Amino acid sequence: MDVSIVVPLLNEEESLPELCAWIERVVTANNFSYEIIMIDDGSTDNSWQVVEELRTKNRHIKGLRFQRNYGKSAALNEGFKAAQGNVVITMDADLQDSPDEIPGLRKMIVEEGFDLVSGWKKKRYDNTLTKNIPSKFFNWATRRISKICLHDFNCGLKAYKLKVVKSIEVYGEMHRYIPVLAKWAGFKKIGEKVVEHRKRKYGTTKFGWERFVNGFLDLASITFVGKYGKRPMHFFGLFGSGVLLTGFLLFMYLIISKVIEPEYAITNRPVFYIALTLMIIGTLLFIAGFLGELISRNSPGRNHYLIEKKTGIE
Known part of the structure; x- marks a missing residue:
């Protein structure tokens, strides 16, 4: 199969028929074998009924419905599990992503050898202060931390090799x-394509300010897990050693001061409590590192590594 188009959706009953018809026109014109996987993330309108109706007219359309709203990440994860096409393309269901971009995205994967291609909505139609400024800051921070040169990490229009979505x-x-997940999994050829951003035709946006707070918390989590998920002691032990050593040196300073000036009581000096606190924190960090190592070494994925090629080994 040439392409799998994964579409997470939430309360998008009005846009689904137009979106599916548009996708069908594009893939038919390019002679692609395809499937459209629609994941209903607990819609409260008639979105699922629309999916079922579309399925009766086009057997390339497949659907999955969550019992409740789990979020876009969960929808994409289930869509990736179900995908079978050599190239997997994700897009939002609100018609702000153009299916006309499918051939260009697929070409970058198949002919140019990219593992992942992310869309860049260079010209946007929702440049409000509450969305545009936080989004620019979020993308800047993610670029600095991840070292991936993309302008729009949050663009829903992306293309992947099948192996990528099966590995994350x-x-x-x-x-x-x-x-970022793909990079930590070992897929280094990540590209970007300027794509069309269209005005919302139906419904309202499903995201608010909280997505930026949650986004930065998740960025911290993914950075830590990606670097230290299999060796947590290297993180906690490093900081624990530094803090513990600092506390120990302060104690040595107090002891030497006591020898030089016997009339001063060590416990009457603020440095004593600072040193004591640092030594306690350093010890706790060490304990956290040991516990992390125990959890890591007993986890099911402790020795799971992605192998790109083999020779002479079955």
Whole structure:
């Protein structure tokens, strides 16, 4: 199969028929074999009924419905599990992503060899202060931390090799960081394509200010897990050693001061309590590192590594 189009949706009953018809026109014109996987993230309108009706008219359309709203990351994760096409393309269901971009995105994966291609909505139609400024700051911070040169990490229009989506797990609010997840999994060829951004035709946006707070928390989590998930002691032990050593040196300073000036009581000096606190914190960090190592070494994925090629080994 040439392409799998994964479409997470929430209360988009009005846009679904137009979106599916548009996708069908594009893939038919390019002679692509395809499937459309629609994941209903607990819609409260008639979105699921629309999906079922569309399925009766076009057997390439497949659907999955959550019992309740779990979020876009969960929808994408389930869509990735179901995808079978050599190239997997994700897009939002609100018609702000153009299906006309499908051939260009697929070409970058198939012919140019990219592992992942992210859309860049260079010209936007929702440039409000509450959305545009926080989004620019979020993208800047993610670029600095991840070292991935993308302008729009949160663009829903992306293309992947099938192997990429089968090698990552998307949860929480991690759909914003799929390029980062792919990089940590070992997929280094990540590209970008300027794509059309269209005005919302139906419904209202499903995201608010809280997505930026959650997004930065998830970025911190994914950075830590990606670097230290299999060796937590290297993180906690490093900081624990530094803090513990600082506390120990302060205690040595107090002892030497006591020898030089016997009339001063060590416990009457603020430095004593600072040193004591630092030594306690350093010890706790060490304990956290040991516990992390125990959890890591007993986890099911402790020795799970992605192998790109083999020779002479079955």
